[in-house]
Amino acid sequence: xxxxxxxxxxxxxxxxxxxxxxxxxxxxxxxxxxxxxxxxxxxxxxxxxxxxxxxxxxxxxxxxxxxxxxxxxxxxxxxxxxxxxxxxxxxxxxxxxxxxxxxxxxxxxxxxxxxxxxxxxxxxxxxxxxxxxxxxxxxxxxxxxxxxxxxxxxxxxxxxxxxxxxxxxxxxxxxxxxxxxxxxxxxxxxxxxxxxxxxxxxxxxxxxxxxxxxxxxxxxxxxxxxxxxxxxxxxxxxxxxxxxxxxxxxxxxxxxxxxxxxxxxxxxxxxxxxxxxxxxxxxxxxxxxxxxxxxxxxxxxxxxxxxxxxxxxxxxxxxxxxxxxxxxxxxxxxxxxxxxxxxxxxxxxxxxxxxxxxxxxxxxxxxxxxxxxxxxxxxxxxxxxxxxxxxxxxxxxxxxxxxxxxxxxxxxxxxxxxxxxxxxxxxxxxxxxxxxxxxxxxxxxxxxxxxxxxxxxxxxxxxxxxxxxxxxxxxxxxxxxxxxxxxxxxxxxxxxxxxxxxxxxxxxxxxxxxxxxxxxxxxxxxxxxxxxxxxxxxxxxxxxxxxxxxxxxxxxxxxxxxxxxxxxxxxxxxxxxxxxxxxxxxxxxxxxx
Amino acid sequence: xxxxxxxxxxxxxxxxxxxxxxxxxxxxxxxxxxxxxxxxxxxxxxxxx
Numbered sequence: 001x002x003x004x005x006x007x008x009x010x011x012x013x014x015x016x017x018x019x020x021x022x023x024x025x026x027x028x029x030x031x032x033x034x035x036x037x038x039x040x041x042x043x044x045x046x047x048x049x050x051x052x053x054x055x056x057x058x059x060x061x062x063x064x065x066x067x068x069x070x071x072x073x074x075x076x077x078x079x080x081x082x083x084x085x086x087x088x089x090x091x092x093x094x095x096x097x098x099x100x101x102x103x104x105x106x107x108x109x110x111x112x113x114x115x116x117x118x119x120x121x122x123x124x125x126x127x128x129x130x131x132x133x134x135x136x137x138x139x140x141x142x143x144x145x146x147x148x149x150x151x152x153x154x155x156x157x158x159x160x161x162x163x164x165x166x167x168x169x170x171x172x173x174x175x176x177x178x179x180x181x182x183x184x185x186x187x188x189x190x191x192x193x194x195x196x197x198x199x200x201x202x203x204x205x206x207x208x209x210x211x212x213x214x215x216x217x218x219x220x221x222x223x224x225x226x227x228x229x230x231x232x233x234x235x236x237x238x239x240x241x242x243x244x245x246x247x248x249x250x251x252x253x254x255x256x257x258x259x260x261x262x263x264x265x266x267x268x269x270x271x272x273x274x275x276x277x278x279x280x281x282x283x284x285x286x287x288x289x290x291x292x293x294x295x296x297x298x299x300x301x302x303x304x305x306x307x308x309x310x311x312x313x314x315x316x317x318x319x320x321x322x323x324x325x326x327x328x329x330x331x332x333x334x335x336x337x338x339x340x341x342x343x344x345x346x347x348x349x350x351x352x353x354x355x356x357x358x359x360x361x362x363x364x365x366x367x368x369x370x371x372x373x374x375x376x377x378x379x380x381x382x383x384x385x386x387x388x389x390x391x392x393x394x395x396x397x398x399x400x401x402x403x404x405x406x407x408x409x410x411x412x413x414x415x416x417x418x419x420x421x422x423x424x425x426x427x428x429x430x431x432x433x434x435x436x437x438x439x440x441x442x443x444x445x446x447x448x449x450x451x452x453x454x455x456x457x458x459x460x461x462x463x464x465x466x467x468x469x470x471x472x473x474x475x476x477x478x479x480x481x482x483x484x485x486x487x488x489x490x491x492x493x494x495x496x497x498x499x500x501x502x503x504x505x506x507x508x509x510x511x512x513x514x515x516x517x518x519x520x521x522x523x524x525x526x527x528x529x530x531x532x533x534x535x536x537x538x539x540x541x542x543x544x545x546x547x548x549x550x551x552x553x554x555x556x557x558x559x560x561x562x563x564x565x566x567x568x569x570x571x572x573x574x575x576x577x578x579x580x581x582x583x584x585x586x587x588x589x590x591x592x593x
Numbered sequence: 594x595x596x597x598x599x600x601x602x603x604x605x606x607x608x609x610x611x612x613x614x615x616x617x618x619x620x621x622x623x624x625x626x627x628x629x630x631x632x633x634x635x636x637x638x639x640x641x642x
Contacts, residue, residue, distance in 0.1 A: 405603025416614040454617040516617030556610040
């Protein structure tokens with residue numbers, strides 16, 4: 001039983017050359033998992049291999065090496081290493097090496113397949129979907145170079161449509177060898193391990209048959225928020241079914257941190273992951289390792305680049321499988337440990353999982369609770385209690401577009417300069433205050449003067465005071481209505497020397513301002529209290545209108561700055577919460593949406 | 594919704610600022626021993642002595 005959209009006899013087109021799938025081999029990965037390789041015979045005499053693994057397709061052709069080219073020995077291959085001996089437009093990097101076992105063949109293939117025969121291989125990826133594999137089962141090793149392709153690219157798009165129809169009947173019903181209870185496989189041709197829903201046994205799936213492996217301790221069972229079998233339709237309209245769930249953990253400074261991962265399956269697309277950690281959710285899909293530029297030396301400040309976007313290092317720890325439930329495309333086991341390195345650029349998270357023989361990169365996208373609830377048709381998911389590593393900050397508006405009113409304020413202020421008019425002195429007069437002891441009047445009036453409407457008013461008083469002062473109560477009297485507006489202007493200046501240091505206070509000139517008054521004729525009424533003055537004091541009084549003081553601008557600026565400043569404080573606090581959970585918190589910064 | 598409200602509020606502050614500049618309304622500073630002068634808007638004199 002197979003869910004493959006391909007079959008022997010299918011005809012396609014690659015680079016305008018027709019081909020036919022004439023044979024098929026099936027191989028098994030050393031950690032479990034099988035993949036198919038389809039032998040493609042082209043109308044122009046080419047022959048190639050169309051490999052199919054986890055819903056992805058790779059078309060490769062045998063590439064004879066130049067006489068002087070030397071391939072690295074299988075044992076010396078390092079994951080992440082670039083092998084320049086393979087002829088290709090872009091460098092090819094080792095992302096997997098292992099030993100496979102030939103399982104079966106059908107149709108016409110160019111060699112005799114011996115089931116159970118083992119051979120070493122290494123897979124390479126390069127930018128732009130480049131792909132290569134070296135078969136170390138031959139001497140010298142054979143190199144196959146090509147690229148990842150879609151079925152549509154090779155003229156087999158219809159095969160996918162046919163597969164969708166067939167996928168409805170591909171679920172396999174089996175019996176548990178431990179408890180004899182019924183269980184079914186959603187992806188029977190890809191599943192390597194499954195747990196029995198009746199007795200919690202972990203079972204191996206070998207060519208459609210189940211064998212008992214071990215019993216999972218019931219006390220280990222965590223509570224998964226979503227259930228095996230739940231179906232979710234995500235924003236792009238793709239429907240996935242949850243076929244497996246894993247509880248994993250990392251131990252940092254002696255403390256275990258747990259999270260859950262759900263294995264999603266859609267027959268034509270393959271596998272994806274839904275990660276649930278601290279009530280945050282991420283949709284995760286695999287990406288080409290060659291498209292990621294990263295450093296092997298991980299430290300604070302290290303970053304990885306994918307699609308031209310930098311991701312900051314967040315975590316680097318050993319992730320351990322604590323519990324499994326459902327079916328899986330590899331031989332998952334409790335205690336299985338990989339090195340997991342996470343880089344973040346909210347709302348994305350770039351993750352590398354590396355083991356001795358394989359490097360896998362994946363890209364996670366943060367999902368809100370509402371998105372997950374909508375996808376699975378559920379409600380009341382528990383709310384997150386902390387900031388997730390790649391959670392986007394949603395308040396950026398307030399310190400970005402929120403600055404628009406502030407920018408508008410500067411613009412309006414510039415426009416107001418010509419519209420509001422320039423300042424003008426409307427009256428200037430020297431008025432002499434005579435101390436009562438010298439026989440002077442206590443109150444003195446100025447000459448009348450005109451004030452315009454819609455202009456502020458500023459009164460400035462200056463007097464030749466020295467170690468003396470005058471406290472001036474000035475009334476602005478409307479000659480028509482006799483109504484009065486009062487201001488107080490102290491004019492005083494004191495200076496001296498104390499302990500060898502000179503000091504001074506006050507000013508011989510001071511002013512007071514007021515908002516606009518009704519237009520009309522006004523007179524100033526001055527009353528002064530003189531301090532340390534025995535002689536008549538000449539006071540220069542100046543009345544100005546339309547004085548630019550900036551107080552309104554300052555007030556408007558402060559009002560409009562409150563929200564952006566609060567937004568910025570919130571952002572800093574958000575980033576601080578994000579990076580306090582990182583092993584590399586010194587690299588914290590302003591990831592943004 | 595809050596974002597729209599904030600932009601409306603910001604626009605209101607700008608309009609108020611522009612109107613104040615044109616009308617000569619201002620927060621007065623009538624000296625260190627001020628009796629605060631006229632308020633922001635002219636609402637009539639506060640009387641004299």
